[in-house]
Amino acid sequence: MKIIVRTFAGFEEILAKEIFQITNLNPEIGKRAVYLEGNLETIYTLNLWCRLALDVLVELHHYKASNEDELYNGAYEFVWNNEFSIHETFSITSVVNSPFFNHSKYASLKIKDAIVDQFNKKIGKRPSVDRENPDHKFLVRISHDQVNLLWNTSGDSLFKRGYRTMTGIAPLNxxxxxxxxxxxxxxxxxxxxxxxxxxxxxxxxxxxxxxxxPPTIKRKSFGxxxxxxxxxxxxxxxxxxxxxxxxxxxxxxxxxxxxxxxxxxxxxxxxxxxxxxxxxxxxxxxxxxxxxxxxxxxxxxxxxxxxxxxxxxxxxxxxxxxxxxxxxxxxxxxxxxxxxxxxxxxxxxxxxxxxxxxxxxxxxxxxxxxxxxxxxxxxx
The missing domain is CATH 3.40.50.150 (Vaccinia Virus protein VP39)
Structure with a gap:
C-alpha cells in the first residue's frame, strides 16, 4: 500500500525522521507530507505513534482526467464496496491544482456521484453522505491531469490526542x-x-x-x-x-x-x-x-x-x-x-x-x- 502522511509545512524532514524511528522505513519527503510503502501494521503504528502527523492516508486509485467525464469515469472504475458498505456514511474533500478543474467542491461532487451511482447499480441502494461525522473520509487530490483517490485512515486529525478535556480561548495545536x-x-x-x-x-x-x-493512546476511534x-x-x-x-x-x-x-x-x-x-x-x-x-x-x-x-x-x-x-x-x-x-x-x-x-x-x-x-x- 502507498501511504501518505500529512503534516504542517516545515515539519516534513522531522516527520520523516520520526517515521524512520517508529517503523525503520525511509519515507520520501514531499510538500506538507511524506510518502512510504507499508501494510496494515504500518498504518496502525503510524496512527498510534506519530506525534508530528496530521493524518495518515492510503492511495486507493490513481488515474488521469482532463475533463469531468474522465474524472467521473475514473472514480466509477474503482470497486467502492470493497472499502465500505451501503449502511455506512462517507465524505469527500478535494485538493485541486489543475487547469482542467477550477473548483474543489465540484470535483468532490463528481466523485461522490460516481460512488453512489456505482452502489446504486450494483446493490440498488445509495450510501449516505455525512459531512460532519462520516464513517469514512476520502480525499481527492488533483494535480494537473493526475487524480489520486485517498482514504483517510485516521478519521479525525491526529492532533486530537484524546487528553484535552479543557481548553483556553486559542489552544495550541x-x-x-x-x-x-x-x-x-x-x-x-x-x-x-x-x-x-x-x-x-x-x-x-x-x-x-x-x-x-503513545500520543493517541487515549483516542477511542480512528478511520x-x-x-x-x-x-x-x-x-x-x-x-x-x-x-x-x-x-x-x-x-x-x-x-x-x-x-x-x-x-x-x-x-x-x-x-x-x-x-x-x-x-x-x-x-x-x-x-x-x-x-x-x-x-x-x-x-x-x-x-x-x-x-x-x-x-x-x-x-x-x-x-x-x-x-x-x-x-x-x-x-x-x-x-x-x-x-x-x-x-x-x-x-x-x-x-x-x-x-x-x-x-x-x-x-x-x-x-x-x-x-x-x-x-x-x-x-x-
Whole structure:
C-alpha cells in the first residue's frame, strides 16, 4: 500500500525522521507530507505513534482526467464496496491544482456521484453522505491531469490526542507543540518551563515525549476501525505493546499562568495524560516569576489579541524581552508568536528562526539563548 502522511509545512524532514524511528522505513519527503510503502501494521503504528502527523492516508486509485467525464469515469472504475458498505456514511474533500478543474467542491461532487451511482447499480441502494461525522473520509487530490483517490485512515486529525478535556480561548495545536519540542532539541533531562502555559499543551506533549507515551493512546476511534479489513486483534496487540514501552523517567516539567481557569485546565489535561505525574503547574504572572531552578529551557507562546492596539502588543513584547534578559540568564528561550511585528520588539537576537503555521496563521518560532554575562564569556 502507498501511504501518505500529512503534516504542517516545515515539519516534513522531522516527520520523516520520526517515521524512520517508529517503523525503520525511509519515507520520501514531499510538500506538507511524506510518502512510504507499508501494510496494515504500518498504518496502525503510524496512527498510534506519530506525534508530528496530521493524518495518515492510503492511495486507493490513481488515474488521469482532463475533463469531468474522465474524472467521473475514473472514480466509477474503482470497486467502492470493497472499502465500505451501503449502511455506512462517507465524505469527500478535494485538493485541486489543475487547469482542467477550477473548483474543489465540484470535483468532490463528481466523485461522490460516481460512488453512489456505482452502489446504486450494483446493490440498488445509495450510501449516505455525512459531512460532519462520516464513517469514512476520502480525499481527492488533483494535480494537473493526475487524480489520486485517498482514504483517510485516521478519521479525525491526529492532533486530537484524546487528553484535552479543557481548553483556553486559542489552544495550541498538539502536533505543532510536538514539532516545536522536536525543533528545540530538548534532551528530556533539562528542566522545561512554560511560563505562559494556557491549557497546558506544551506540558502535555513534553510529558508524553519524556515518558514515551503513545500520543493517541487515549483516542477511542480512528478511520481504519470502520474498514472491512480492520484487524481488531492486531490493533489491540500494538496498543498493548506500546503500553509496555512507557518508561519511568521523571522529567522536570513546570507550567505557570496568571489565570486560574488556565491552571485548572492545565492540571486537568496533564492528569488525563498521566495521573500522579510529577509536573508542577502554579498560578504566577510571568512578570513576577523568578527562575525556580537553574539552566531551564523556556517555551513560550505569548497570548495575542488582535483587538488590542498594535502599540500595546509591541510594549508587551518589549517587557517580555526585558524580563527574559534580566531574570532568566543562563536559560534558553524558544518563543512561538503569530504577531510577527511585535516579535521584532523583543529586543533580543535569535540564533534561529523557523517559519511555521498555526492553522491559517503564519507564525515564527525563534530560539534565543539567554547568556550569563556577555557572549564572549559564553565561549571562553
Amino acid at each position: 498538539e502536533v505543532l507543540a510536538a514539532g516545536i519540542l522536536n525543533f528545540s532539541g530538548w534532551d528530556l533531562k533539562r528542566p522545561l518551563i512554560d511560563p505562559m502555559c494556557g491549557s497546558g499543551t506544551f506540558l502535555c506533549e513534553a510529558l508524553m515525549l519524556a515518558r514515551n507515551i 481504519f476501525m470502520n474498514h472491512k479489513d480492520y484487524d481488531h486483534g492486531l490493533w489491540e496487540k500494538l496498543k498493548a505493546k506500546s503500553l509496555q514501552e512507557i518508561n519511568n523517567n521523571q522529567p522536570t516539567i513546570m507550567g505557570f499562568d496568571n489565570f486560574n481557569e488556565m491552571i485548572i485546565a492545565s492540571r486537568t489535561n496533564i492528569n488525563n495524560v498521566l495521573p500522579n505525574n510529577n509536573c508542577k503547574i502554579t498560578f504566577k504572572d510571568f512578570f513576577d516569576l523568578e527562575p525556580p531552578l537553574e539552566n531551564p529551557m523556556l517555551i513560550l507562546n505569548p497570548p495575542y489579541n488582535v483587538r488590542i492596539a498594535q502599540e500595546k502588543n509591541h510594549l508587551f513584547y518589549e517587557e517580555i524581552g526585558s524580563r527574559l534578559k534580566h531574570t532568566w540568564s543562563g536559560s534558553d528561550a524558544w518563543i512561538l508568536s503569530g504577531d510577527l511585528e511585535s516579535l521584532k520588539h523583543i529586543g533580543l537576537r535569535p540564533i534561529r528562526r523557523i517559519k511555521l503555521f498555526n492553522g491559517p496563521i503564519e507564525t515564527k518560532l525563534v530560539h534565543i539563548p539567554l547568556y550569563k554575562g556577555s557572549k564572549k564569556d559564553k565561549y571562553r
